[in-house]
Amino acid sequence: MSRRAAESAIEAVIRVSASLAIVGLVLIFVFIGKEALPVLLSQEVRQEAGLSRLFLPQSPEPSEPKEFAWQPISAIPKYSLLPLLTGTIKATVVALLFALPLALGAAVFSSEFAPSWLREIIKPSIELLAGIPSVVLGFFALMVMATYIQDLLGLDYRLNAINAGIALGLAVIPIVFTVAEDALTAVPQSYREGSIALGATPWQTAWRVVLPAAFPGIFAACVLGFGRAIGETMIVLMASGNAAVLSLSPTDPLRTLSATIAAELGEVVHGSPHYHVLFFIGTLLFLFTFATNLLGQAFVERLKQRLSGSRL
Amino acid sequence: MSQAASADPPAADVRVQTPAIEARSLSLFYGSFRALKDVDVAVPRREITALIGPSGCGKSTLLRVFNRMNDLVRGVRIEGSVLVDGRDIYRPDADLIALRKRVGMVFQRPNPFPISVFQNVAYGPAIHGMASNAELEEAVERNLRATGLWDDLKDRLRVPALSLPPEQQQRLCLSRLLAVEPDVLLMDEPCSTLDPIATARIEELLFELKKNYTIVIVTHNMQQAARVSSRAGFMLLGDLVEFGATEGLFTNPRDQRTQDYITGRFG
Numbered sequence: 001m002s003r004r005a006a007e008s009a010i011e012a013v014i015r016v017s018a019s020l021a022i023v024g025l026v027l028i029f030v031f032i033g034k035e036a037l038p039v040l041l042s043q044e045v046r047q048e049a050g051l052s053r054l055f056l057p058q059s060p061e062p063s064e065p066k067e068f069a070w071q072p073i074s075a076i077p078k079y080s081l082l083p084l085l086t087g088t089i090k091a092t093v094v095a096l097l098f099a100l101p102l103a104l105g106a107a108v109f110s111s112e113f114a115p116s117w118l119r120e121i122i123k124p125s126i127e128l129l130a131g132i133p134s135v136v137l138g139f140f141a142l143m144v145m146a147t148y149i150q151d152l153l154g155l156d157y158r159l160n161a162i163n164a165g166i167a168l169g170l171a172v173i174p175i176v177f178t179v180a181e182d183a184l185t186a187v188p189q190s191y192r193e194g195s196i197a198l199g200a201t202p203w204q205t206a207w208r209v210v211l212p213a214a215f216p217g218i219f220a221a222c223v224l225g226f227g228r229a230i231g232e233t234m235i236v237l238m239a240s241g242n243a244a245v246l247s248l249s250p251t252d253p254l255r256t257l258s259a260t261i262a263a264e265l266g267e268v269v270h271g272s273p274h275y276h277v278l279f280f281i282g283t284l285l286f287l288f289t290f291a292t293n294l295l296g297q298a299f300v301e302r303l304k305q306r307l308s309g310s311r312l
Numbered sequence: 313m314s315q316a317a318s319a320d321p322p323a324a325d326v327r328v329q330t331p332a333i334e335a336r337s338l339s340l341f342y343g344s345f346r347a348l349k350d351v352d353v354a355v356p357r358r359e360i361t362a363l364i365g366p367s368g369c370g371k372s373t374l375l376r377v378f379n380r381m382n383d384l385v386r387g388v389r390i391e392g393s394v395l396v397d398g399r400d401i402y403r404p405d406a407d408l409i410a411l412r413k414r415v416g417m418v419f420q421r422p423n424p425f426p427i428s429v430f431q432n433v434a435y436g437p438a439i440h441g442m443a444s445n446a447e448l449e450e451a452v453e454r455n456l457r458a459t460g461l462w463d464d465l466k467d468r469l470r471v472p473a474l475s476l477p478p479e480q481q482q483r484l485c486l487s488r489l490l491a492v493e494p495d496v497l498l499m500d501e502p503c504s505t506l507d508p509i510a511t512a513r514i515e516e517l518l519f520e521l522k523k524n525y526t527i528v529i530v531t532h533n534m535q536q537a538a539r540v541s542s543r544a545g546f547m548l549l550g551d552l553v554e555f556g557a558t559e560g561l562f563t564n565p566r567d568q569r570t571q572d573y574i575t576g577r578f579g
């Protein structure tokens with residue numbers, strides 16, 4: 001076979017595998033979406049779990065007060081997504097508040113200040129954290145961390161948003177660190193030299209030159225961290241207390257969208273309204289992360305162009 | 313403002329007598345490799361001094377000794393001494409920030425920061441403590457004027473510096489440097505990425521600047537060295553082979569190796 005032919009064969013293989021990845025993504029969406037659709041379309045499902053039941057306050061008996069409740073297997077099933085949405089948001093917010101400063105601080109330290117022998121230690125150690133199975137992180141949070149946090153802060157519940165968020169943050173840190181560190185080390189050395197040569201301190205150089213130059217990549221790192229936090233399941237399932245209560249307090253237990261799917265899909269009656277609602281939740285999560293990534297990427301592109309001057 | 317202040321220094325000022333920069337039996341080692349060998353040189357004030365020599369002879373290394381940019385390289389070691397305004401810049405308590413404010417550097421590839429034109433020029437004054445907007449605006453205008461950029465850019469101060477053509481980027485880097493009010497400008501092949509017309513215009517600018525600044529320029533281009541400088545040094549394999557008036561060095565070199573280089577026998 002000639003070299004030309006070999007090259008085009010390789011190219012074809014690469015093209016096919018790239019398209020397969022996209023086809024796979026579309027198929028996943030189609031199948032999840034198909035199972036979610038009855039929530040919008042089927043008369044029978046809408047009766048029990050229509051959009052108004054998912055998002056608006058409901059009272060099972062006209063005499064009782066209206067409330068948001070997720071109780072899909074009680075005598076009168078209740079399907080309010082609000083407790084799950086707030087739970088997800090709470091866990092994600094705590095996770096990011098905990099993880100972003102640490103991860104970004106470590107990235108800046110590693111790329112700008114650490115001597116190279118220290119960097120050789122920091123980088124692999126944090127990246128090793130990414131290799132810990134989330135069930136192990138969850139176990140650790142459930143058995144060890146929860147007790148310490150409860151004692152330290154004097155909380156009513158062992159398992160709560162703070163505990164879950166910090167455990168989740170442990171999973172977020174390596175992703176944000178790795179991507180941000182790459183973005184920082186990709187900043188041309190000439191910027192640093194230019195700044196140092198003007199009499200700037202390493203701090204001023206890092207803060208006022210390197211960070212702005214790396215901002216698109218750092219922003220992308222944060223978006224990825226957000227995606228990981230919102231989609232992660234096992235850690236929150238184990239460390240959050242898993243109670244679907246509508247509360248904004250970080251010291252209350254919570255339940256996330258993802259943990260709900262994981263905990264309930266195995267037992268649900270196939271084809272029931274509950275079943276379709278779980279798929280609806282899956283579709284929401286899918287669209288949510290997809291949209292965040294897309295918007296994040298568009299924003300990063302614009303920023304890059306603005307920095308490089310190809311767009312004003 | 314140091315331009316104005318230092319344009320006519322008091323006659324008694326010792327700084328007028330001492331050279332701007334002086335190296336005494338200076339050797340520099342990258343690890344075990346000796347990149348500079350017993351260099352002795354005195355850079356006169358308010359003149360343009362050129363360093364020429366074949367690739368790898370140590371021109372950039374010597375230049376980067378003068379503002380201690382070599383400190384950024386790991387494993388660098390210095391022997392001998394380097395004086396700026398008569399003070400050893402490698403003494404243990406040397407203030408690197410003050411040194412680099414006084415001895416500034418322009419690089420081979422224009423390296424404006426990826427921020428706006430205004431922010432680039434304001435960067436130096438800002439990090440050295442200038443906070444008021446009015447002052448910063450004034451500094452930006454003055455230093456853009458000094459490099460002939462003001463008329464072109466005064467309505468585009470907010471555009472990203474990287475969107476400018478290379479010559480303007482290099483001028484901007486010079487403005488950015490002048491804004492910290494240095495005395496000495498070190499330039500490492502500042503025109504090597506520019507076209508001939510841009511190069512000629514930058515050279516004109518250098519003539520303008522030497523009234524107020526001491527300039528050391530590294531160049532590969534012997535015509536350029538001959539055109540702009542009044543002192544020149546020829547380096548070879550880490551030796552400063554010959555140093556003296558540019559005219560003499562080019563028309564009547566004392567050393568055979570200089571002769572060979574400028575007549576194009578190697579390099």
Ligand SMILES: Nc1ncnc2c1ncn2[C@@H]1O[C@H](COP(=O)(O)OP(=O)(O)OP(=O)(O)O)[C@@H](O)[C@H]1O
Nearest residue numbers: 342345347365366367368369370371372373374385
């Ligand atoms: N960071 C470094 N580590 C080790 N050796 C270096 C380093 N920088 C430069 N050298 C070596 O020191 C010598 C002088 O380098 P230098 O860059 O000063 O030369 P130059 O005269 O500026 O060359 P050019 O004209 O190509 O810019 C060269 O042999 C080079 O390989």
Ligand SMILES: [Mg+2]
Nearest residue numbers: 371372373500
């Ligand atoms: Mg060089």
